[in-house]
Amino acid sequence: MNSLPLVILAAGKNSRFFPLNYGTHKGFFELCGEPLIVNLLRSAEIAGVEKVFIIVSSKENNENNQSLLRSFNFKLEISFIEQVSPLGMGNALLLAKDHLQGRFLVASPYHVNSSTTLLDLIRKQEETSAECVLIGTHTQNPERYGILQTAADKVTGVIEKPQKPISKIKLSSLYLLSSKMLDILSNLEVSEYNFETALNKVCETNDVRWIEGLYELPTLKYAWDLHALKTKLLSNKKSYSSPTAQIAKTAIIDDEAGPVLIADGAQIKDFVTIVGPAFIGENALIGNYSMIRESSVERNCIVGAYTEIVRSILSPGVSIHQSYCADSILGSKTKVGAGLVTANKRLDRRNVKVKVKNELVDSGVNGFGLITGESVQLGISVATMPGTLVGNHVQVFPNQELSHTIDPNSLVINNGK
Incomplete structure (x- = not known):
């Protein structure tokens, strides 16, 4: 089987990823112990890829990200290519044109666990x-x-968001393309589509084939899409406890419904219950009588005593104690005082709607608590309504009730206003 280069599209504004669109591209977001893009690179290596252009x-074009990827000791030749202005996917691909001859693969950095799919694309082409x-x-x-027009396994056209579709086959964002695609792109004006x-x-002038995806490829348009990625990342893992983790004899590790992974230096105190699928990161501390259920608690987090974390993600450096956190994501270095309660269901149990970029978006789920950005500070006895988004560096005084979307760098002192 031939080795094809892989182009990873990890540029763009990530504006819809609020409030987690801080610092770096969402593809470098740390989940279940490593940046998402690392999982894709591992899949690419399994699929026989030798060269990668990110x-x-x-x-993102900095030594920190490059050294981060080098630390995983991939046998891949990895090159960073800078897109100075966010001019779309077509422009991003053209930046790699001089490095690509013949056929190549294209993926987004959050296409985790994709080695089988990459191999299926290559096999179909051969x-x-x-x-x-x-x-x-x-x-x-x-x-x-974007919808495929097909005749058996041949693709005759691609139509973006058709008003009268003649097919229900959706184009997925993992591709095997050729230099002919780049030649055509070179002669088009820069545009969104x-x-x-x-x-x-x-498709109109060449033999283009398609294969049916066995499952929906991961997407990461909005911050809450991380929950599905967490589930996918943990789905093919096996339970593991590091020999350097300290787990109290009275702690209950329940991996009947999914694996529980406990990383180096983690401390699991007395009478803690962890129900899988779950991940506890390096040097994280889970305090007495706390429960972690179907969640990812990343490195250096502190979950104090009598806290319940349910179907949530705690980014590196979060601290929280004596609280209830459900269907939520706390951004890195967020500090939570005692008594936080995240409401995660509407009374009518309909899907939660969220305000992103001044538009009300149907989240597609009826369980949705709180998402905070980086370095948010919540005082004691804060309550949040379903679908609350809190931007970076927000400070919330005690006894506040939060709802909707709160802009970065805000001070919340008068009942959520």
């Missing part, structure tokens, strides 16, 4: 000698997506 914005190979999955809402336009032209 398209990043100016802020069996059919197709110019490009795409992945399609069936959808009940074709008007929301020039990638889709070029792909449609390739």
Whole structure:
């Protein structure tokens, strides 16, 4: 099987990823103990990839990110290519044109556990000698997506968000493309959908095949999409406790419903209950009588006594105690005083709607608590309503009730205002 280079698209503004769009691209977000992009690189290595080109914005093109990836000792030749302005996917691909000859793979950094899918794309191309190979999955809402027009396993066209779709096969964002795609892109004006336009032209004049995705590929448009990624990352793991972890004899580790992973230096105190699937990161501390259920508690977190963490993600350096945190994500270095309660369900049990970029968005889930940005400080006895988003460096005084979206650097002192 031939080795194809991989292009990873890790640039862009991430504006819809609020309030977790701080610091670096969402593909470098740390989840279950490592940045998401590391999982993709591991999948690429399994699939026989040897060269990787990562398209990043100016802020990600730094020695910290490069040394971070080097620390995982991949046998990959990894190059960073800078996209100075966020001009879309088509422009990002063209930046790698001089490094690509023949066929290549394209992925987003959050395509975790994707080695089998990458191998399926390569195998289909070798069996059919197709110019490009795409992945399609069936959808009940074709008007929301790029849709494939097909004849058996051939793709005859790609239509973006059709008003009258003749197919329900949604284009997935993992591709095997060729230099012909880049040649066509070079002759198009920069636009939001020039990638889709070029792909449609390739389909009209070349042999393009498709394979059916066995599962929905991960997406990471909004911050709450991290919950599904957490579940996927833990789905193929086995329970593990580091020999350097300190686990009290009275602690209960229940991995019947999913694996429980406890990393180096973690401390699990007396009468703690951890129910899988769950991850406890390096040097994290889980205090007496606390419960961690279906959650990821990242490195250097402190979960004080009598705290319940349910289906949530605690980013590195979070501290919380004597609280209830459900269906929530706490950004790095967030500090939570005693008595936090996150309401996570509407009374009518309908999907929670969230305000992002001044638009009300249906989250698609009916369990949604709180998401905070980086270095948020919550005083004691704070209550949050379902779907609350809190920006970076917000300070919340005690006894406040929060709802909706709170801008970064705000001071909340008068009942959530």
